[in-house]
Amino acid sequence: MAIANPIAPPAVSEETLQRPWRFDVFARWPWLKRLVRMRTFQFLAILPNLLLFYLFLIAGLFGTPVGNRNIIIVFVWILWWFVLITVMVPLGSRVWCTMCPLPFFGDWVQRRAVVLVHPGKSPGTENRFFGLHRRWPKQLSNIWLQNLGFLFLATFSALLVTRPIFSAVVFGVLFALATGLALVYRLRTFCNYVCPISGFLSLYAMTSTVELRSVDKNECLKCSSKACIRGSEKGWACPWNVYMGKLDRNNYCGLCFECVKSCPNDNISLFVRPFSTSDVILRGYDEVWKACIMLVLALTYSVMLLGPWGRFKDWANVSEVRNWGGFGLFAAGQALLALVIFPGLYYLSIRLAKWYAKADSIPTKELFLKYAYALVPMGLLAWIAFSVPLLMVNGSYIVSVISDPLGWGMNLFGTAEFPWAPLWPEWVPFIQVPILLAGFYYGFRGMHKVGRQLFSDPAQLYRSLLPPAVLLLAVTLVFLKLFVG
Amino acid sequence: MTWKEAAGVLAVLVTLAGLPLLLWHWRVGVLNRYPPGTKVITLTAIANGGIWTQEEIVGANYWWRKPVRTEEISLQQGDHVVLRLRSVDVLHTFGIPLLRLGPVDVPAGHTVEVGFTAERAGVLTFLCWQVCSPDHPGLRGRFLVKAGKAVETW
Structure with missing residues (x-):
């Protein structure tokens, strides 16, 4: 079973096989299937973003250092972030990975092609790859690196999202890493195990309304070529090292659609499904910690970037204020909260759940992992609630920066002097509150769904849900207090 | 292929x-x-340190390079000058009191153009009129206009 997480292979449960309703997109719109089967599809999806990110790098290095007048800050941290977390992930799973330019050069050097596919032999595949093609170390075959990487970047987020040079350096390093790792390791090692963006995409894609799956798993069982994962003359081996016959979660499918091209049985399709209903199992501590880290960061970002407490902003703004003591407090506090305190609180709630429900037969680890799904929709919706004011208050900068992307005094479309104009800021709390409440609802519902598989007695089930539900409620109330007072 | x-x-x-x-x-x-013969001068204001500089201040050098302060700019009498004014941090306000030029707002990240003709020889002080930082008093410089050719109309 070739998935990124080395925890025991997933049991493909009855529930997974008999999913809630889902709608076969390729069956309904065959032109879409023809589109993703084109060899040029992914290249055409990536090229515009490659151009944009190239412009961003140039702007970060040679454009104005003023963040709201530089396209790298405005487009990446206002527009792209908002669209990613609010639209792409909930509605498109990892569709950003379909068009992400970061691994482009790595793929190019590995494949020695930007469009073509090379049949041949490389270890584990039916394609000819170049480079050393080494296996990533097993101890690192999880998302811990991504967890810590994202937490590290988040520590410097006040600089990252406001200073063009910092963003340019980070993206430049990610480009270089992706390319360098592709020369040494197999497939998309960077995307699977290193990319900090990939880390949270993998988690929140679980809630998404789309999934790429095999149509009939029995066909996969009968298939001898396993071209979806091994590749063929029609498509590259899955860059994510995913076998469609066993795929039952969105986490590690990057929607590159190579498997749709290479499947000899035409047995792979894109499905639409309800939000946050299907992939409800977290499989390892790395994923649980990811959920904890992201939820805590949604809180600390909200405090730091949206809150009224100037002291915290000054602590985070170390490059200008130079208060290293304060920055140290902020960094340590955030790390402690994300890695120790909140996971500790969650663990405590699980121990209480076990005690209250008298669930001695269920291992603590199992309950800890399974109920942790509640943090996923909750975290995603907390991030969406945080991102709404980003766009509504700062979105007008997009209009001005389109005409003067580098802050050089251009006026390409006549909008360079478009003034800062917050869009209905008085409505922001009214949008954030239902989003946060929805996060609580979907979190509780996901926990309830998983709990039904563990407890046949409804009374025992609800007793087991109570302590973690109280924790979820407390988190929701903290966010509500922060956003609406 | x-x-x-x-x-x-x-x-x-x-x-x-x-x-x-x-x-x-x-x-x-x-x-x-610009019309031929126009002298185009880019001046960037930096609040931290109270500096007007003719150096290009961009993302790559803003944080670690100490730009050279522009104390004086030499002009010839009769020069038609276009100043491209920039700010890389906060709102500055540019003016040349002797010419009654300004105050001209220079918002952060914007490029503002003003023009003048150096009609007479002498010293023209330019400065920032907006209290922008503790180093605000340092945000001043001089145009040294040397006696030369007669004024031509634009």
């Missing part, structure tokens, strides 16, 4: 080479759009 592959590679190479060329072309074009 098929034509699709070749086209793909070409598209990437055109992107990598073309974008910097386009930007460079724009920059050269900016300097060429």
